[in-house]
Amino acid sequence: MFEPDLSMFSLVGKTALVTGANTGLGQGICVAFAQAGANVIGVARRSCAETAEKIAAFSGSFKEVIADLSDSGVIPHIVEEAEKAFGRVDILVNNAGIIKRCDAVDVTEEDWDAVIDLNERMVFFLSQTFAKKWIADGKGGKIINIASMLSYQGGIRVPAYTSSKSAVLGLTRALANEWASHNINVNAIAPGYMATNNTSNLRSDDQRSAEILGRIPAGRWGTPADVAGAAVFLASDAAAYVHGFTIAVDGGWLAR
Ligand code: NAD
16 A cells, blocks of 8 residues: 655654743644654743643653743753753744734833734844854754734734734744755744634634634634644755745635
8 A cells, every 4th residue: 555755744853942832822833843753842931731741642752941031031041951951953933922902002112022022032032043053053944933914914902913923924034035045944834813812802802703703714713733734844854945934824814
């Protein structure tokens, strides 16, 4: 019988670092990477016990690093812990992100900075940290940024979030242009409306929830498992010639 060769999608022998690994999309990506054979380092502010448990269920390889990513001063600690656990990091997923819903006229500088620092500034400096290492050792690597529908659209009452996620799409292109020749693939995933903490306020607002659902061609909210395929693909050898692109995983939202 014909046996398909899926080895180009395998992450066996690779180490992946995923930020925001304790819940939601980051947790889904950690589980998918471990299922594809990677050693996974989950970075989060809070315990990743649930993620660790899901991965232990199939004897996958996972290590958590607790760090508050609102301050880039934590980067050396994260790198040290990651390398101590598994050696060279090959894949970086910039997933941690926050959203603050508020009328634009009421946004405070504090909230603006909190969103931009985590969703945009940290994405750049973590990427820079690993790219420096990958350029120095000549072995390349993969960066996957988590963008959003608000990388393409304006959104409602989330101006800092929209700014940060629009920046993520631009940064993905900008870094790909500089680093593709070093065998570093920088790409992004733009999730549509997914059932995670990030959208709990929207989903508990009956009117907004119905408006959103009615506009999603797939007719349902997405789940962390829905981003798994795109994440594994972009992290794998199968994506070797994919650079600077943002893949929407949105149930058809952008096609409307
Ligand atoms: P979530 O709120 O469940 O997850 C956010 C993650 O970021 C958590 O793991 C949290 O611990 C982590 N985080 C937040 N602040 C942090 C900090 N200071 N230091 C370290 N970690 C921190 O929501 P989610 O939907 O899983 O979000 C993951 C990513 O996906 C975010 O970048 C979000 O903007 C993006 N996204 C989500 C949706 C959606 O509909 N849920 C859509 C598009 C994009």
